[in-house]
Amino acid sequence: MTAQDYRAPESIDRIRRRALVAGVVGLLICIIGIIKAPDRFFPSYLLAFIFVLGLSLGSLGLLMLQHLTGGKWGIMIRRPLESATRALAVVAVLFVPILFGMKYLYGAWLNAPPSGEGALSEFQRSYLTPNGFRVRAILYFAVWGILVFLFNRWSREQDANPEDTAVRRRFKMLAGPGIILYVFVMTFAAIDWVMSLSPHWASTIYGFLFVAGQLISSMSLMIAIVVLLARSGPLSGVLQPRHIHDLGKLLLAFVMLWAYFQFSQLLIIWAGNQPEEITFYYSRLHSQWGVVAVIVLIFHFFVPFFLLLSRDLKRNPKLLPAVAVWLIFMRLVDLFWYTRPEFTPRALPTIWDLAAALGLGGLWFFFFAGQLKQLPVLPVGDPKLAEAIANDEH
């Protein structure tokens, strides 16, 4: 079995070109947004940025989970996961505009009055500074970047030399601490980039909420990608119902995890009933945003949850990707509900939301698909590969 056997198919090029067109058109409209309405544009940009960040970081999390647990479920998606983590480079570049748009996003702590209502605490005054924000962002990307670099480099080494047990050991050694680092750093990043939109409100489960969402979006993308690669590409005849069944089970678990974290935050704030805590839900559960909250509850949790309970659906190569793509869309809606109420009581997406999501999403996917083409789409050096693709149906 040679590496040439598992090259990404031509069909991925077509989608890649379309993603590029969408990305360029989206980014062009974004430029108009920056010039004409920066105060309304940057919230849209932040939303799209957090979304594509989740695609890369969720993949990093899943990749480390696979190396740590060593389950066969991850063999099919290991290469797409690695490609998605390498797209973190483009995510880091896409962070730069946020540095320039800080005053449109983080006015609540940038322009906080020195005393009286809206004033920051002493610690916040020293922590939430423009320079601190920039330095910490570099740190976050550095930590994730090192993890991405090592896991990808070792994976190439394993391709070249499958018998090398030292690589396998290194994967396992780094995966555990790597997951802790990823979640730890993501907690701080979520505080800086999203929670600080409302600096007087705090939640300790905030980072976990984003991690759970990232796992959903990444696993959904992986399900869509492997089915695509099986339809016309190197995975046809390799991908079996039991493979997507495993991925579907994990997706169900992540949907439940996300709902569990979301509800934990709500329940504690509801039970505490403190004026400074309830502001977050007060703006999100009333009037227009209350409608969005119900949409998120039903279509991000109940509908996918009940659909994914079905064994037949999880083994169906048409229906499971449909649910997965739907969940990717709902991730955008959830992030919309999480970030936008800080800016406006109007719960309707704008042209800038569409442009930023298309632009960043398209550019990210273009880069991701390009990375996917570089290596065989199966980890040809993985010792579990033969067992994972063996044609036995149990």
Place this chain on the structure above:
Amino acid sequence: MDHRSHTYGVVAEFETAEQLIQAAERTRLAGYHAFEAYAPFPVEGLAEAMALKRNAVPLITLIGGLLGGLGGFFFQYWVSVIAYPLNIGGRPYNSWPAFIPVTFELTVLGASLSAVFGMLALNGLPRPHHPLFNVDRFAKHATSDRFFLCIESSDPKFSLSDSLRFLKSLNAVNVSEVEDD
């Protein structure tokens, strides 16, 4: 059908699990539907060889879970809103976030109880006696070292002499009639 009152079926004894799987497969292909395999431990591939249909346990579990969850929520709703409304910190009587943990627990309780009891009911358990225990060798060996296959007389294709002959042709070590109680 007059034999039904005194014959439960015919049973064959095999020495290995592989033979049992083969026998089950051939029995199915011969057109029998009402037959059952007995082994001292779970045998991989046996369910496929017998072409067992999916059972109703998942559906019973789903219904049990839904009833548990809905019941759990509405008991709390009834107490807090209708029967004994209390103002707790100015929250609405229908303080639904506070009801969710109990609702969740009762969903799990309803689902797991209905899964266990649904499984027992569909299996016809508990059942202190079974006609197969009338066969001495079955009673002695079925749970230790032998594998059995029984074609039941309720099968439309069943006939005492033909079915006995058929089981013999499967290379069984022992074939016997099972008397009903």
